[in-house]
Amino acid sequence: RSVKAFAPATVANVSCGFDILGFPIDAMGDYVEVTRRDRPGLRVVSIEDDGGKLPWEVEKNTCAVAIQAMLESYGKQVGMDIALRKGLPLGSGMGSSAASAVAALVAANRLLGDPFERKDLLPFAIVAEKAACGAGHADNVAPSLLGGFVLIRDYHPLDVIKLHVPKGLYCTLLHPHFELNTSDSRSVLRDSIPLKHSTIQSGNVAGFVSGLYQEDFELISRSMRDVIAEPYRAVLIPGFYEVRESLKAAGALGMGISGSGPTLFALSKGSEQTAAMAKAAEEIYEGIGLGVDVYFSAI
Numbered sequence: 001r002s003v004k005a006f007a008p009a010t011v012a013n014v015s016c017g018f019d020i021l022g023f024p025i026d027a028m029g030d031y032v033e034v035t036r037r038d039r040p041g042l043r044v045v046s047i048e049d050d051g052g053k054l055p056w057e058v059e060k061n062t063c064a065v066a067i068q069a070m071l072e073s074y075g076k077q078v079g080m081d082i083a084l085r086k087g088l089p090l091g092s093g094m095g096s097s098a099a100s101a102v103a104a105l106v107a108a109n110r111l112l113g114d115p116f117e118r119k120d121l122l123p124f125a126i127v128a129e130k131a132a133c134g135a136g137h138a139d140n141v142a143p144s145l146l147g148g149f150v151l152i153r154d155y156h157p158l159d160v161i162k163l164h165v166p167k168g169l170y171c172t173l174l175h176p177h178f179e180l181n182t183s184d185s186r187s188v189l190r191d192s193i194p195l196k197h198s199t200i201q202s203g204n205v206a207g208f209v210s211g212l213y214q215e216d217f218e219l220i221s222r223s224m225r226d227v228i229a230e231p232y233r234a235v236l237i238p239g240f241y242e243v244r245e246s247l248k249a250a251g252a253l254g255m256g257i258s259g260s261g262p263t264l265f266a267l268s269k270g271s272e273q274t275a276a277m278a279k280a281a282e283e284i285y286e287g288i289g290l291g292v293d294v295y296f297s298a299i
C-alpha cells in the first residue's frame with residue numbers, strides 16, 4: 001500500500017515576524033509518496049528534480065528524519081520506502097525543506113491510519129527543519145502543515161495561532177536564480193539585539209497582526225519593517241534595496257525577504273499592481289544579470 005501527499009511552499013518571517021509568522025503559497029510545493037514494506041526501517045528510494053543535491057541517507061534526508069521522529073513517538077518501527085519529487089527550488093527561501101518534511105509526514109501518518117492529528121505532526125517537522133538547516137524554526141512547517149496565516153506565539157511549549165487575513169491581500173514572489181542556504185543566512189544574524197530594536201520589532205509585529213484583524217491595509221503597510229534579520233541579510237541579496245524602492249513605487253504595501261531568501265515577497269491590496277511590480281523587478285534583475293521567476297497568489 002502507498003500514499004501520496006503534497007505540501008505547499010511558504011513565506012516565513014513576513015518582515016517583522018522573525019521565526020514567528022508565515023503563510024502558505026498553495027499553488028507550489030513538493031510531492032512525497034510513502035510505500036509500506038515488510039522489513040522495518042526507512043529507505044529513500046527516489047528523489048526527483050533536485051539537481052542531484054539532496055541527501056539520500058536516512059539520517060540526513062528531511063523526509064526520512066521527519067518520519068523517523070514520528071515513528072519514535074508512535075512506538076513501533078514500520079518499514080517504509082520514501083519517494084520525493086521536488087516542485088520547489090532548493091535554497092530559495094520558499095520553505096523547500098519544510099514542504100518535503102510536511103508532505104512526508106502527512107503521507108506516512110495516513111499510511112498508518114492517521115494515528116496523529118495534523119497539529120501533532122508539527123514537532124516532527126521541526127526536528128526535520130533542524131536537521132536540514134541547523135535551526136528548529138516552525139514558521140515554514142506550521143503554515144505548510146496547518147494552512148493559513150500562522151503565528152508561532154511560543155516554541156516551548158508550541159503555541160500556534162491561525163490569524164485572520166483580510167480579503168484582497170495578495171502576495172508576489174520574486175525568485176532570483178541563485179541559492180542561499182538557510183544555515184548560511186542565519187549565520188550572519190546577531191545573537192542579541194539592542195533593546196530599542198526589540199521595541200521597534202514588537203511594535204511592528206503587533207501592528208501587523210492588528211492590521212490583519214482590522215483589515216487595515218495602511219497599518220499592515222507601515223508595520224512591514226524588520227530590524228532584526230533584514231539589515232544583515234539584505235547584503236546577501238543583490239539589488240535588494242533597489243527592488244524595494246521599485247516595488248513600493250509600483251504599489252506594494254511592503255516587501256521583504258521570504259524566509260531566509262533569496263526570494264523576495266511583496267504584499268499588495270488587490271492584484272492590479274502585480275504586473276507593474278513584476279516588470280519593475282525583472283528590469284532590475286536583468287540589469288544585474290540575474291534571471292528571476294515571478295509567482296503571484298492570493299493569501
Ligand code: HSE
Nearest residue numbers: 012019137139259260
Ligand atoms: N525564520 C527562518 C529564518 C525561515 O529566517 O531563518 C527560514 O526559511
